[in-house]
Amino acid sequence: MDIALDIHRLHFAFTVTFHYLFVQLTLGLALLIFILKTLALKTGDEHYNQAVRFWAKIFAVNFALGVVTGIPMEFQFGTNWSRFSKAAGGVIGHTLAMEGLYAFFLESSFLGLLLYGEKILGRVGHWFAALAVWLGSWLSGYLIVATNAWMQRPTGYRLGPGGEILLDSWWSLVFNDWALWQYAHTITGGVITGAFVMSGVGALYLLLKKQEDFARTFLRLGVTVGVIASIVALFPTGDQQGMLVARHQPATLAAMEAHFTTGEAAPMFILGQPDVERRRIDNPFLVPGMLSFITSKRWDAEVKGLDAFSQDQWPTNIPLLYYGFHIMVGLGTIFIAIMAISFIQLRRGKLFESRPLLWILLFASPLPYVANTAGWMTAELGRQPWLIYGLMRTTEGSSAHVSSGNAMFTLLGFMGMYTLLLMLGLFMIWREIDHGPRPAQAPAPAAPLPAAQV
């Protein structure tokens, strides 16, 4: 029984982590493509349209992988977590169904028009398709985050006579304050990925001395959006998210920081390995008082340690939670530094000649994927041992009748299939980057004219 639960958890964790690799780029690129399309519309410069076509091709591959890996997510609530679905479906089914109805229909209808409809739609129509795809993907993101937020901080429900969870206020489900900040933080993470990928491609082209006019456009846009998003990820969105965790999931906060003992002027560890058994941090490198400051804006405030909570309230995987959080924060700090320096050099007109900085931008471009993944691991491991915080434990939510053998079978199937998909996806995206933005294709060879047949 126990191993079945672990497999169900890994099943969801693996498929959702993989899915989110594509989602984050979709979220970021949808905005960047819309900005490029707006520039094309405003300036009438064909250069921007070519840039849009180039990124739309990468977007298409990425989006397709996001869609096909996303469908299993919606199914897995029922297949692998049926006891959870039976209990909570009447609540979170709302946000999930709204995602299908409001976001997926919008995205799927306009994506084809964005990719293939430039000629039939005309300039304004094509701009509108870019807008619709952007709004659709961001709306989809909101409704999924609202679903997750309800599991992090359930609101708008009441318990029935038999303890069943009943929706009580649709409004507080959809506009949960946790959802608003978590969404802002998540979306910012996606924008960071998009900005770093776009800057990275620009840097690569400049280092290779090819497509240089496009490279400059990509760097200008990527770095400008990147510096804003990197800062917003820390403040206000990351900051507010941390305060919400401190307020509503205090045990999680303590575990994220491996803060074992309640005390004033709690430090924050920059480096160090948590030793949960001995309740200490090995090789600590810390900033005194920082944790107190982050959670209550006072350097000497008391922060509850894990000792303030009974062990059955502790997150189940404290080391991984700690690392997830620290990797996210550490990389986030590095992103601010890279983007701020790049932005200053851009304003001074020196970015395009600064080869070390271009190398850094190139090699930093995969890092937001790591940071976003680590961030989601923080959220999901931090919610443990609860499936719905304070309401339902993870051990109570999995499908009771799906055996470990059957769950393992499909987990291995997904692992194999997704490995192939990832290789194919990377190969095809690399091909597009290697080709680079080209002028619009010459019209296909015309059909033989009647005159030619004479």
Place this chain on the structure above:
Amino acid sequence: MLPVLWFWIVAVMIAMYVVLDGFDLGAGAIHLAVARNDEERRMMLRSIGPVWDGNEVWLLAGGGALYFAFPALYASSFSGFYLPLMVVLWLLILRGTSVEFRSHIRNDVWRPMWDVIFSASSLLLAVFFGAALGNVVRGVPLNQEGEFFLPLWTNFQPGPEPGILDWYTILVGVFALCTLVQHGALWVAYKTPDPVRERSRAIARFCWYAVAALTVLVTIVSFRIQPHLADSFSKWPAGYVFPALAVASLAAVFVFQRRQDDLKAFLASALYIVGMLTSVVFGVFPMVLPANSDPALSLTIYNASAPEYGLRVGLWWFTPGILIAAFYFWFLYRRFAGKVRIESEGY
């Protein structure tokens, strides 16, 4: 009252899914047979290109509505049908990938590879969806908690310990395949010029006889497998309107095929599918998942539905949402009306 309303909303959304994704599944199943070179195959993909993704969203939207309106049904059936659903997911992944990836590289290994994957996954999906419907009609071994788990197959008999696949559900699967192949072939005939059109028409004509024969056979067998079907129709004779719609539409398909009016034949085929699905749904009602052991354990719209507040508030966001979605579809299909042109953008 609200559970009944939501029951029909979910049923109509799933019927929409079968009608819409059905034609692109059917087109996929005949992809290799009717389109013989790269140009013809690109034409096939363009005939479903801008819409297949949106068509598939009906499955997600219908599934979402099922989730919040009937959480107990969603939980029970998704975990009970665990293995076939996972197979369906893998097929959907392969199919979606093949449509989108095929066009990116032009060579004689890449494209034929995706053509085969596309066609095989479409064909198997049609069979699996049919078998799923067969399982719902036959019933599943629900326990006291309203849960069950079915292996893919046991002894291929629809007895007390059935598998997903038994002779009855396989028969329904084959029936679904023939129906969707006919449906898809009519769509392709409407969207493409000769010679693809002529080949598709030939397949559709052949399929009509298979569909007609299987309609009779599967109906007779279903009434024996699931006696409740007969009860519903004798209790509310007005329900005969659904099978009547199916029969009339099937006749119309025949007539329009002979007149070579591909669009009308396709629309008649869509109505035939709606007629058949609503007949099944009506026959099973008010059950949503019959128990094959003890009928009292069956999941019904009453014991599987969410409480009233959720169903009521759901109507508030569902109504504008579905109208907007209908508008997108109207816009998209209108933009995309008529024969496909190979020189335009895409695939």
